[in-house]
Amino acid sequence: MSTDGLWSIGGLAERAGVTVKTVRFYSDRGLLPEAARSGGGHRRYGPDALDRLRLIRSLRALDLPVPEVGRVIDEQDARGDSLGDALEGAIAGQLRELGSRLTALRWREAALRLVAECAPGERPGRLRLIGAMTTPPSTAPLARFWRGWLPPRLPARVLAATVEQAVPAVPDDPTPAQVLAFARLQAFVSAPCDGSARFQPEAHKGGRGYRPELLYDGLAEAYALAAADVREGRAPHGGEALDCFVAAHAGALGSRDTPGFRRGLGPQLAAEPRLDGYWSLVAELAAPSSGRPEPTPGAADDWLRAALAAAS
Structure with a gap:
């Protein structure tokens, strides 16, 4: 972390254990907000971005599609720290889909x-x-x-x-x-x-x-x-x-x-x-x-x- 308390995209990627490409992907889709830009136009992230990135990875590990992840995060932003109806709906949908796939198998x-x-x-x-x-x-x-x-x-x-x-x-x-x-x-x-x-x-x-x-x-x-x-x-x-x-x-x-x-x-x-x-x-x-x-x-x-x- 630099003296201003922000990380570069590479620094955030290293701390989260992901690639720079992954951080850029979620940033480009508005799931990972930037705290600032450097004088050269490079992205800078605060500590909250690390928590957000870990949440995204957890949701993606459940096989939630990126649009569903976005809805869960938007609801969390609106409600504060609470993960509410959007997450429940997304999980219920995944369970139904998984049940259908298991039945087919x-x-x-x-x-x-x-x-x-x-x-x-x-x-x-x-x-x-x-x-x-x-x-x-x-x-x-x-x-x-x-x-x-x-x-x-x-x-x-x-x-x-x-x-x-x-x-x-x-x-x-x-x-x-x-x-x-x-x-x-x-x-x-x-x-x-x-x-x-x-x-x-x-x-x-x-x-x-x-x-x-x-x-x-x-x-x-x-x-x-x-x-x-x-x-x-x-x-x-x-x-x-x-x-x-x-x-x-x-x-x-x-x-x-x-x-x-x-x-x-x-x-x-x-x-x-x-x-x-x-x-x-x-x-x-x-x-x-x-x-x-x-x-x-x-x-x-x-x-x-x-x-x-x-x-x-």
Whole structure:
């Protein structure tokens, strides 16, 4: 330090353990204020610049981008010595980004293990499935599938709730089996339907007296009521869940829940197209490492249909 208590750019760099180029970089971006200029126009820095430079290096060590560092420092200047909301927001953003990167790496690792551990003859097919999938995967194709498969003109609330229930969550730390299940699920929803008119249930076709908004609203409630029985492996039986299931179908048809309606509903449902392959893959994807898996809407629907058959 010179007699005026200021350092040259080289002196500051030496004390901070950085290069002159680093000091100049942060100075040029307004993060490191100069105390003065020498007679020859050289930059001069006071002791506070050393503290500021150490703070900058600490923030950069957390991988905060330079603009974020600038916002943290500006807020500190405005508040005094306090590091407040800007730092909290920057750290929260970095944690979210890091979490996304770690999830992507876990999916990539599980995909590599999936290919490495399978028989050589299975590898080409698995590579094709994995190659069509991002890591971590997006559930957008699944949501698009359901929006296209569900009947048109469903109220936005019913549509959103049904899609949310039908689209599984993506695990953060998947097993190779879950990677395979999701890849197959994506291939399932991407495959062309074999004739949309034959593929969809009668409730999705206009002009037949159906009110699908009542059907899907009621089915969501019925599945929720049946979930505990399905989870615990109880045999299908009558009760509130079955009553709600039947009422949903009766209301959608403008009918009443009568013994005759129940007798006719079972065969009608048995003749409808099914999405068993989809729900089977969802169950594989959602299977936890331990404990009972959470029942899918497909499993709840199977249980309720069996309960209807048993009660008829």
